[in-house]
Amino acid sequence: MRHAGPLAMGDGRCGDTPSMDTRCETLPAIRIAVWKELSDATHDKSHTWRTPVLATVNGHTADARVVILREVDEPERRLRFYTDERAGKVAQIRAAPTGCLVMWSPVLRWQLRCHVRLTLDVSGLAATSRWASIRLTPAANDYLSNMPPGAPLQDTPDSASGSGGVSRAHFAVVSADVYRLDWLELSPTGNRRAMFDDEGERWVQP
Numbered sequence: 001m002r003h004a005g006p007l008a009m010g011d012g013r014c015g016d017t018p019s020m021d022t023r024c025e026t027l028p029a030i031r032i033a034v035w036k037e038l039s040d041a042t043h044d045k046s047h048t049w050r051t052p053v054l055a056t057v058n059g060h061t062a063d064a065r066v067v068i069l070r071e072v073d074e075p076e077r078r079l080r081f082y083t084d085e086r087a088g089k090v091a092q093i094r095a096a097p098t099g100c101l102v103m104w105s106p107v108l109r110w111q112l113r114c115h116v117r118l119t120l121d122v123s124g125l126a127a128t129s130r131w132a133s134i135r136l137t138p139a140a141n142d143y144l145s146n147m148p149p150g151a152p153l154q155d156t157p158d159s160a161s162g163s164g165g166v167s168r169a170h171f172a173v174v175s176a177d178v179y180r181l182d183w184l185e186l187s188p189t190g191n192r193r194a195m196f197d198d199e200g201e202r203w204v205q206p
């Protein structure tokens with residue numbers, strides 16, 4: 001399993017195992033390690049950060065669901081996932097384009113909360129270019145159903161049934177611009193928590 005731990009030792013970065021001897025000691029080292037883990041999670045199917053929970057606002061209530069972390073653009077502080085444009089979350093994002101992606105790694109013993117601003121692309125270059133690369137793969141079926149996500153079904157779902165006569169895909173790309181990282185490490189020698197946002201990098205009480 002590649003999900004082994006933070007960055008290799010050297011130039012003030014963290015060790016390559018999540019032991020107490022090699023843990024990240026500085027805020028910049030933690031920030032670097034967090035973005036590396038996020039990036040690794042897009043390639044490593046065993047990395048638990050690959051399947052974060054996305055929380056959104058639904059009117060006066062909260063909503064949350066698992067998504068797959070597809071892309072990480074560290075320079076832009078941007079995460080991306082894919083969805084069906086008819087999904088409930090899409091209407092929620094249109095009404096309130098804010099959310100929080102939450103992930104936990106039992107290997108690192110790190111919880112990460114990514115506070116994000118969300119934008120949708122259903123027909124622009126971001127969506128059409130990515131759809132072109134997945135449209136002939138099995139993953140395309142997630143976006144080809146005639147029925148919107150959450151629509152009531154008359155019968156028991158049949159996993160063999162296809163998308164039947166679909167006229168167009170409902171593929172959408174969601175970009176999540178991270179404006180705050182809230183990092184928490186659980187440790188027998190003392191939990192640590194740090195914030196990273198426009199106000200800077202700082203330790204906070206866990």
Ligand SMILES: Cc1cc2nc3c(=O)[nH]c(=O)nc-3n(C[C@H](O)[C@H](O)[C@H](O)COP(=O)(O)O)c2cc1C
Pocket residue numbers: 051063064065066067068069081082083084087088089090149150
């Ligand atoms: C492991 C896992 C990965 C998932 N990945 C995605 C995803 O990348 N995009 C997505 O829209 N839904 C994904 N889902 C389904 C959502 O959790 C959710 O059930 C669906 O999108 C409908 O949610 P909504 O009604 O809030 O839009 C995933 C579910 C699981 C269990």
